[in-house]
Amino acid sequence: MPHLVEDLRAEADAAIAAMRAAALAARQIHARAELMRHMLTTARKVKDRPKAEAVETVVREWMDAWNLDRHDWPHIAREMEAFTAAFHDYANDPSDSHDARLRDACAALDEALAKQDTSIADQMAFRSQCAHRWWELVAPTPVDLPGANPRPSMPELRVDAPFWEAGCADFCR
Numbered sequence: 001m002p003h004l005v006e007d008l009r010a011e012a013d014a015a016i017a018a019m020r021a022a023a024l025a026a027r028q029i030h031a032r033a034e035l036m037r038h039m040l041t042t043a044r045k046v047k048d049r050p051k052a053e054a055v056e057t058v059v060r061e062w063m064d065a066w067n068l069d070r071h072d073w074p075h076i077a078r079e080m081e082a083f084t085a086a087f088h089d090y091a092n093d094p095s096d097s098h099d100a101r102l103r104d105a106c107a108a109l110d111e112a113l114a115k116q117d118t119s120i121a122d123q124m125a126f127r128s129q130c131a132h133r134w135w136e137l138v139a140p141t142p143v144d145l146p147g148a149n150p151r152p153s154m155p156e157l158r159v160d161a162p163f164w165e166a167g168c169a170d171f172c173r
Contacts, residue, residue: 026164027138031121031131036106038065038130038172039084043091055084066127067149076112083109129153130172134163 002010042061046054059080063070073080086105090098106120113119125135126145133154141148153169 023138027125027135028119028121031124031135032119034130034132034168035120035124035128038062039087040091043084043087047088047091051085051088054088055081058084058087065129066123067129067151068127068147072147075116076109079105079109079112130168132168133157133166137163137166 039058039062042058043054046057049057060070062080062084063072071077083105086098086102090102110120113123122139125131125139126141126148129151131151131154133156136154137157153171155166155169157163157166
């Protein structure tokens with residue numbers, strides 16, 4: 001029969017494994033949700049412009065926030081534009097059919113990024129000026145990330161708060 005110390009060590013190992021899995025899942029879901037929130041907010045700002053102009057504006061703002069040139073990802077340009085156009089359509093008419101098209105465009109962008117061994121959430125977490133600092137604690141930005149730039153807008157950790165409260169820059173809210 002295991003003794004107290006072995007029992008506690010096994011219980012602690014299981015709790016840490018559960019925390020690790022929950023933190024990784026939370027980072028993935030939260031980074032993805034934050035990109036979608038930003039995309040919709042930006043699409044709403046330009047929803048009354050002609051669609052092509054609005055899509056170009058949103059893509060450019062998105063890439064600026066990620067410190068990328070508009071043409072840095074030619075291999076997924078079609079999916080990026082379709083994704084952004086779907087946000088434009090949804091911003092103008094948040095109907096079930098536009099939501100379905102938005103979901104399809106999101107899935108297509110996910111698929112295109114998966115072919116590059118990455119995801120919408122990872123790119124949001126690793127590149128965005130609006131990244132939440134706690135994401136970095138869960139999965140640090142790769143040191144060899146192509147095109148990576150410093151992100152001084154990410155708030156530093158606070159010693160008086162739990163790590164999950166280490167959010168994004170005020171201008172991203």
